[in-house]
Amino acid sequence: xxxxxxxxxxxxxxxxxxxxxxxxxxxxxxxxxxxxxxxxxxxxxxxxxxxxxxxxxxxxxxxxxxxxxxxxxxxxxxxxxxxxxxxxxxxxxxxxxxxxxxxxxxxxxxxxxxxxxxx
Amino acid sequence: xxxxxxxxxxxxxxxxxxxxxxxxxxxxxxxxxxxxxxxxxxxxxxxxxxxxxxxxxxxxxxxxxxxxxxxxxxxxxxxxxxxxxxxxxxxxxxxxxxxxxxxxxxxxxxxxxxxxxxxxxxxxxxxxxxxxxxxxxxxxxxxxxxxxxxxxxxxxxxxxxxxxxxxxxxxxxxxxxxxxxxxxxxxxxxxxxxxxxxxxxxxxxxxxxxxxxxxxxxxxxxxxxxxxxxxxxxxxxxxxxxxxxxxxxxxxxxxxxxxxxxxxxxxxxxxxxxxxxxxxxxxxxxxxxxxxxxxxxxxxxxxxxxxxxxxxxxxxxxxxxxxxxxxxxx
Numbered sequence: 130x131x132x133x134x135x136x137x138x139x140x141x142x143x144x145x146x147x148x149x150x151x152x153x154x155x156x157x158x159x160x161x162x163x164x165x166x167x168x169x170x171x172x173x174x175x176x177x178x179x180x181x182x183x184x185x186x187x188x189x190x191x192x193x194x195x196x197x198x199x200x201x202x203x204x205x206x207x208x209x210x211x212x213x214x215x216x217x218x219x220x221x222x223x224x225x226x227x228x229x230x231x232x233x234x235x236x237x238x239x240x241x242x243x244x245x246x247x248x
Numbered sequence: 249x250x251x252x253x254x255x256x257x258x259x260x261x262x263x264x265x266x267x268x269x270x271x272x273x274x275x276x277x278x279x280x281x282x283x284x285x286x287x288x289x290x291x292x293x294x295x296x297x298x299x300x301x302x303x304x305x306x307x308x309x310x311x312x313x314x315x316x317x318x319x320x321x322x323x324x325x326x327x328x329x330x331x332x333x334x335x336x337x338x339x340x341x342x343x344x345x346x347x348x349x350x351x352x353x354x355x356x357x358x359x360x361x362x363x364x365x366x367x368x369x370x371x372x373x374x375x376x377x378x379x380x381x382x383x384x385x386x387x388x389x390x391x392x393x394x395x396x397x398x399x400x401x402x403x404x405x406x407x408x409x410x411x412x413x414x415x416x417x418x419x420x421x422x423x424x425x426x427x428x429x430x431x432x433x434x435x436x437x438x439x440x441x442x443x444x445x446x447x448x449x450x451x452x453x454x455x456x457x458x459x460x461x462x463x464x465x466x467x468x469x470x471x472x473x474x475x476x477x478x479x480x481x482x483x484x485x486x487x488x489x490x491x492x493x494x495x496x497x498x499x500x501x502x503x504x505x506x507x508x509x510x511x512x513x514x515x516x517x518x519x520x521x522x523x524x525x526x527x528x529x530x531x532x533x534x535x536x537x538x539x540x541x542x543x544x545x546x547x548x549x550x551x552x553x554x555x556x557x558x559x560x561x562x563x564x565x566x567x568x569x570x571x572x573x574x575x576x577x578x
Contacts, residue, residue, distance in 0.1 A: 160387070160390075161470070162295070162307055162386070162387075162390075163293075163384075163386070164288065164292040164294070164308055164384075164387065165292075165293055165384060165387060166387070167286065167309060168286050168288055169285065169326050170286065171285065171286045171329050172285060172329055180299035191357065202379065202465075203378075203387065203391070204378060204379055204382070204391045204392075204466070204487070205377070205382050205384075205387065205388045205391065206307065206387050206388065208378050220378065222378030223377070223378070223382075223383065224285065226364055227331070228284070228285065229284075229329070229331065243267040
């Protein structure tokens with residue numbers, strides 16, 4: 130697992146990287162043509178750095194991995210999904226005004242439950 | 249804590265903030281730009297700009313990329329992922345700007361935090377966000393290919409995004425609470441032409457408001473009300489796009505300077521001086537803002553020029569607006 134950096138996932142790797150992961154996984158569903166997705170990019174990278182080793186951060190391009198995006202009911206980008214033990218436990222749609230802290234608020238309880246303290 | 253004091257800290261790297269940074273860094277002022285995401289602001293979500301003088305057509309991200317490069321070439325420091333949370337007047341007349349655990353100090357501040365999408369505030373809007381409710385047509389239109397969407401609004405963004413959606417959706421119904429549009433004529437004409445085509449996929453409903461969003465898991469219908477007759481109906485659709493204007497991103501300024509009831513920053517609108525000496529405002533978040541790319545850029549330029557007046561003579565802050573700047577001051 131690339132420590133501290135988002136991992137690109139595809140239709141072929143979504144199951145193994147995300148659903149079968151031992152650590153909680155944050156997935157950023159994004160698209161090239163989406164302005165807010167570009168704005169969200171650096172925040173997603175920061176989250177990956179801040180939670181290195183505790184949280185896996187993945188990026189899924191909805192144009193390249195259309196099947197997974199459809200299966201996961203994505204109708205808006207960016208959408209963030211938080212998965213734990215293969216189950217969807219949290220979601221954020223769009224770039225919210227306090228994006229970074231909103232993500233942290235969603236993520237942290239699930240890290241603590243796993244017996245790993247937050248920062 | 250940092251020990252170096254900036255000449256100016258600019259909060260926000262949208263068009264207003266970047267224009268201000270261009271002028272101040274070109275004037276060799278030590279400039280810091282704080283941006284909570286990455287440079288761009290609202291304009292970065294626009295795919296077609298054709299009302300910026302001198303540029304026939306460009307997309308938002310493309311324009312911002314140029315502005316960003318231009319600003320950096322003059323030495324302004326830009327910190328992305330840095331959200332201003334608080335401002336404070338220091339005893340030495342400098343101003344502190346906090347973001348996360350960092351504290352930066354400057355002799356002047358230009359506030360250009362911009363604005364965000366306004367919500368309708370109707371039942372179902374929060375629940376169906378991302379499941380059919382969207383605020384960005386250019387982002388989410390492709391997800392509604394072959395579907396029926398309702399769009400809400402009557403301004404430039406609403407019309408532009410509605411036209412964009414007609415390229416993807418099978419059917420688009422635009423609802424507007426008034427009986428005529430606020431948007432610029434060229435867009436209104438384009439919209440009406442589109443709606444008037446034989447078998448057009450675009451329907452316009454005037455004097456109509458959305459009252460609720462309904463569905464199971466995903467949007468299935470929207471409650472519509474004719475404001476003239478009072479008649480209500482449940483209107484089947486797959487999605488709702490909301491384009492009803494903007495709200496200023498000024499909650500972090502409460503208690504520091506004067507805001508209007510709706511959260512806009514009070515200023516003199518000529519020199520862009522706020523109620524706190526040394527703190528200027530530029531762009532969408534100020535009173536009287538035209539909410540345009542070109543006016544945001546203009547504001548940034550004005551604020552960056554005026555800060556020289558303040559730095560030269562702090563008592564200038566309370567002087568009335570004069571005929572023009574003295575020769576040699578522009």
